[in-house]
Amino acid sequence: xxxxxxxxxxxxxxxxxxxxxACFFLLRALPGDPATLLLGARxxxxxxxxxxxxxxxxxxxxxxxxxxxxxxxxGTLGRSVVHGRAVSELVLERLxxxxxxxxxxxxxxxxxxxxxxxLSAVERDKPVDVLIKLVFTILLAIPSFWLGLVLVVMxxxxxxxxxxxxxxxxxxxxxxxxxxxALVIALATASLTIRSLRSGILNVLGSDYVTTARAxxxxxxxxxxxxxxxxALISSISVLGAHTSWIIGGTVVIETVFALPGxxxxxxxxxxxxxxxxxxxxxxxxxxxxxxxxxxxxIAYALADPRIRLD
Amino acid sequence: MTRxxxxxxxxxxxLAMLALLSLFxxxxxxxxxxxxxxxxxxxxxxPPSLSHWFGTDDLGRDVASRVMAGGLVDLRVALIxxxxxxxxxxAIGALSGYVGGRVDTVIMRITDIFWAFPFHVLVIAIVxxxxxxxxxxxxxxxxxxxxSFARIVRGEVLVLRELEFVQAARSFxxxxxxxxxxxxxxxAVTPAIVxxxxxxxxxxxxVTSLSxxxxxxxxxxxxxxxxxxxxxxxxxxxxxxxxxxGLAIIYTGVTFxxxxxxxxTALRPKx
Numbered sequence: 141x142x143x144x145x146x147x148x149x150x151x152x153x154x155x156x157x158x159x160x161x162a163c164f165f166l167l168r169a170l171p172g173d174p175a176t177l178l179l180g181a182r183x184x185x186x187x188x189x190x191x192x193x194x195x196x197x198x199x200x201x202x203x204x205x206x207x208x209x210x211x212x213x214x215g216t217l218g219r220s221v222v223h224g225r226a227v228s229e230l231v232l233e234r235l236x237x238x239x240x241x242x243x244x245x246x247x248x249x250x251x252x253x254x255x256x257x258x259l260s261a262v263e264r265d266k267p268v269d270v271l272i273k274l275v276f277t278i279l280l281a282i283p284s285f286w287l288g289l290v291l292v293v294m295x296x297x298x299x300x301x302x303x304x305x306x307x308x309x310x311x312x313x314x315x316x317x318x319x320x321x322a323l324v325i326a327l328a329t330a331s332l333t334i335r336s337l338r339s340g341i342l343n344v345l346g347s348d349y350v351t352t353a354r355a356x357x358x359x360x361x362x363x364x365x366x367x368x369x370x371x372a373l374i375s376s377i378s379v380l381g382a383h384t385s386w387i388i389g390g391t392v393v394i395e396t397v398f399a400l401p402g403x404x405x406x407x408x409x410x411x412x413x414x415x416x417x418x419x420x421x422x423x424x425x426x427x428x429x430x431x432x433x434x435x436x437x438x439i440a441y442a443l444a445d446p447r448i449r450l451d
Numbered sequence: 452m453t454r455x456x457x458x459x460x461x462x463x464x465x466l467a468m469l470a471l472l473s474l475f476x477x478x479x480x481x482x483x484x485x486x487x488x489x490x491x492x493x494x495x496x497x498p499p500s501l502s503h504w505f506g507t508d509d510l511g512r513d514v515a516s517r518v519m520a521g522g523l524v525d526l527r528v529a530l531i532x533x534x535x536x537x538x539x540x541x542a543i544g545a546l547s548g549y550v551g552g553r554v555d556t557v558i559m560r561i562t563d564i565f566w567a568f569p570f571h572v573l574v575i576a577i578v579x580x581x582x583x584x585x586x587x588x589x590x591x592x593x594x595x596x597x598x599s600f601a602r603i604v605r606g607e608v609l610v611l612r613e614l615e616f617v618q619a620a621r622s623f624x625x626x627x628x629x630x631x632x633x634x635x636x637x638x639a640v641t642p643a644i645v646x647x648x649x650x651x652x653x654x655x656x657x658v659t660s661l662s663x664x665x666x667x668x669x670x671x672x673x674x675x676x677x678x679x680x681x682x683x684x685x686x687x688x689x690x691x692x693x694x695x696x697g698l699a700i701i702y703t704g705v706t707f708x709x710x711x712x713x714x715x716t717a718l719r720p721k722x
Contacts, residue, residue: 166573170580386570419576428567
């Protein structure tokens with residue numbers, strides 16, 4: 141197991157390097173010019189040239205990338221044009237809210253996904269299955285920013301159960317504040333994960349060991365409890381892991397709707413402020429978060445299912 | 452080409468909903484109950500009534516007319532933002548899978564890396580650098596969306612190129628170009644088409660969220676995400692402004708989700 145973890149950590153190095161390369165060159169290759177965008181109508185050619193020099197945009201691309209790697213190596217990730225502070229400082233300030241939201245919505249998504257997928261698979265093609273499919277097809281099509289607004293009107297204004305925005309202080313208050321945004325992300329996620337887990341469970345139900353368990357005279361309950369449920373729980377780890385990127389992407393819009401002080405709202409603010417170093421740094425931070433969470437789920441999966449380590 | 456095995460109810464309902472949607476949006480181009488752009492300060496924030504079916508917004512514009520007129524932009528953007536990357540991705544995926552070797556390794560490593568970036572984050576970053584606007588949305592989605600299609604088509608091609616009919620075409624002296632175009636691609640695109648329908652749903656959500664954030668379509672163009680953003684301030688006093696375009700997005704999403712699912716059932720090989 142230790143060997144497996146080391147192998148995975150070692151494989152991380154080229155991926156992280158690739159992420160910096162992809163982000164850097166993709167954003168540079170675009171026709172927009174950050175200095176002109178940042179100054180807008182105010183900037184004459186001289187101001188633009190000066191700003192380019194300050195941001196290092198007048199250097200050859202490979203030099204810029206090298207300096208950028210230096211910024212990453214030194215842990216600053218560059219310097220925000222608007223805030224005048226290291227990107228990493230701002231990221232660390234805003235990271236907790238996003239991690240809270242990701243963790244909370246993942247937990248709600250699991251609570252929704254596992255029982256509903258099991259029910260859907262066991263009752264395959266019966267009314268319950270069709271109903272679950274229908275409800276989650278509609279949920280898939282609901283824009284999360286709209287659902288957020290609707291829930292605010294219903295559960296924060298009409299029925300004042302939850303706050304309309306903000307992040308709260310202390311564990312319980314934080315849970316209370318983040319319930320609505322986490323629920324919105326979880327519903328959007330569950331609409332995808334229930335489907336994947338359902339087909340995973342259908343495979344388990346049709347597998348030889350379940351048939352054997354039944355042939356040995358096990359009742360449906362025992363077969364489900366001993367053979368199907370543990371495997372379903374294990375597959376739910378990988379199904380949710382596959383949607384990490386989706387959950388993290390969802391935080392960008394939802395944090396803005398609920399005015400949460402997280403990375404997503406910082407990202408949107410930076411876009412409007414044309415804070416180029418922030419945009420670049422945050423894009424990388426988001427990708428690294430996805431990679432790290434995926435690594436964690438892979439390790440959890442390997443701990444739960446010994447066959448994986450052989451791959 | 453795989454033939455449609457059976458028109459299942461899901462597919463039929465989806466197609467019927469699509470016909471209705473096209474009618475609604477098409478009609479919105481030639482006729483709307485009111486002028487979707489006409490500002491009427493004497494008539495602001497009116498609740499739904501016989502003359503204004505979905506009420507009026509904060510500038511007195513008719514919400515129903517704007518929902519009808521706004522559908523075209525969203526549908527056009529969503530379809531182009533799926534179709535263009537689908538074609539690019541399918542071509543890259545076919546090349547990667549058929550040629551194999553180093554080309555395949557390089558292309559797959561590139562897709563692996565892009566895979567790590569959350570979809571919304573990458574699209575928003577690209578639009579953020581390019582600036583908002585419809586054309587920039589196309590560019591952003593083209594740069595991000597091709598990856599899934601490339602991976603799906605490559606996976607299919609890897610299997611297909613070893614199958615007997617492809618080997619047979621090769622032994623008859625078919626050129627690579629002929630084999631890919633006539634034998635491999637037509638068989639490899641079925642799962643990509645099914646995926647494309649599901650992708651339309653996610654793309655409509657992404658496009659409307661970008662407009663909602665102020666990064667997509669710009670005012671005063673009637674657009675669903677933008678209308679929800681306008682209605683946000685008046686949620687409590689005038690719920691209809693944000694509700695109606697939201698329902699339109701959901702209807703459109705369910706339509707394509709059902710078509711996708713129906714196509715999946717109809718096209719998937721049995722067994």
